[in-house]
Amino acid sequence: MNRTTLKKLVPFLIIALLILHQDFWWWDSINPLIFGFMPIGLAYHAGISIAAAFVWWLATKSWWTEEMEVSDAEAAARRQQRGEL
């Protein structure tokens, strides 16, 4: 998948995460116990945490631009321009 497509896809993935977070379908369930001890309501939300890390990794890959950086020289120049230095 190229970067432009990924850039468009990431907002939908974030919205999907927010919707999936409201897991009303597991509200009254203890079973299945994942690994034999973890109630599904807890295991599912641990999965949401992992999915969040993945989606935000995609975000840093696709939305990142070098324009976000500010060099020391640029910062000093801007402040000097305004007479702050």
Next chain:
Amino acid sequence: MIAMWIIIGYLVVLLGLGFASNRVFRGTTVDYFLASRGIGPFMLLMSLFGTTMTAFAVVGSSGEASQRGIGVYGLMASSSAIVHALCFFFVGMKLWSLGKRHGYLTQIEFFRDRFDSERIGLVLFPIFVMMLIPYLITGVLGLGACITGATRGAFPNAFPSENLALHGAVPAWLSQGIIVGVVLIYVFAGGVRGTMWVNTFQNALFMTLGIVTMFVIADRLGGFDNATRMVRENKPSLLKRTVDEKDLARYNTALEIHETKLEAWNEKKIGPPPKHPSKPGIGQLEFLTYLLIPLSVATFPHLFQYYLTAKSAKSFKLSVVGHPLCIMVTWLPCVLLGVWATSAMVDGKPIVPPGVDPNATLAVAVKNLTGPVLGGLMAASILATNSLDAQFLVMGNMFTNDIVVRFMGKDRFTDRQLVGIARAFVVGVVVVTYFISLTEPRAVFRLGVWCFAGFAALAPLTFAALYWKRCTKWGAYASILAAGISWFALFYDSGYGAAEGYLVAGMNPVAPIVFTSTAALILVSLLSRPPRPETLQRFFAR
């Protein structure tokens, strides 16, 4: 006693880190408050994570899970995994770049510039301090409860108590005093660099020990399966989010007893009022509205200060991706241990005896189920989870730069004098916090949520200031005022955080507060004159 020595050793390490960082201190305010903007990705991740995962997360999560069950993870942890990372990406990085370009030291400087308003600092400063104090109290209460829980029975002659849960334990006034004292010393010595070094050490320690402790405790309880089985037999509601009939009947009985006790207490008003029983289960609307709580990281002044310490925008990448995973590693053991502790029996005796403060659930369970070395290490690592340091520091920073320098002039003071003023202000705040924390203790989780709700209410203002050109000074004032008034009105209505399960029409109070502040922001901004073009150029030009 071994546990006690480990805790003392741990506190000495913290002091050592504070003094070591003092050796590289350059003597300037930028270095004291922002580590000369030179913090790299790993330390930034550990500091941001450590500052958001506080006593509230560790002590509060296990305590709250022991009352309300596994749903607590979804309420705070998985929601924070999504929303915190969003705030780091869209707010943290943007504020870092504006902060570096314009030389900001504090959040109020940014708002003052963005809204062309000298006086906005006078409105924001008291609101920030007022809302940070409950957060500080959660830290002091949580950590004090941890020392008290870990030292239970260690000093029967020095600290006798009729309450079995407190007999022989270091009392709250002393444990809280020790914690506050140690944190103050390393903050004074090392400034923000000291707090970040300490945060990195603490989080590495806590995450490792949290997992080890979970395995050791599960083993003592006859395995993971058995630990969960005991809960299923005794309190099944804690393994889901609806209330089981058996637990509901138990709650109704507890409620009847509570009402009788309350009636008797109301007649004489001697001693603290009886505690309202905790209602198991979590409503869907409450769960949904809790998603707004983690927005608070967009506005926390101490996080703003940490954002500004980053070496480059790239430094944020690791925090954005790693933070959700760190949350999971921390919360999962805490929630499981909190739930298991409610039903765990060894040799026919409950691991956590009745009457133990929920804040101390984790510490008591660890103490009773592990050896003294692991118990001591775990107690020490629970102590690690505090953001008192960052909060102390940012209050000093705001007072010095936004009040003293702004209104008395920078030229009147040397950098060293300014650092001294910051320290004096912090001592004042700490003394107030310490004495408040000695009054009737609130549940750490509940108090923390109130504080987060207040800051979350200001998140729309932060987002709008960064991304909405039409957002005006008067819109900002209206939003701050609406947030402050609605927060205080509901906080007051809840008995200053004492009311059990306080909701507004089934929603967490954060929802109406955020709605009110957002509505005020949008309406008043649209009705008032747009910002000057020069201001927009300063903040929105590429």
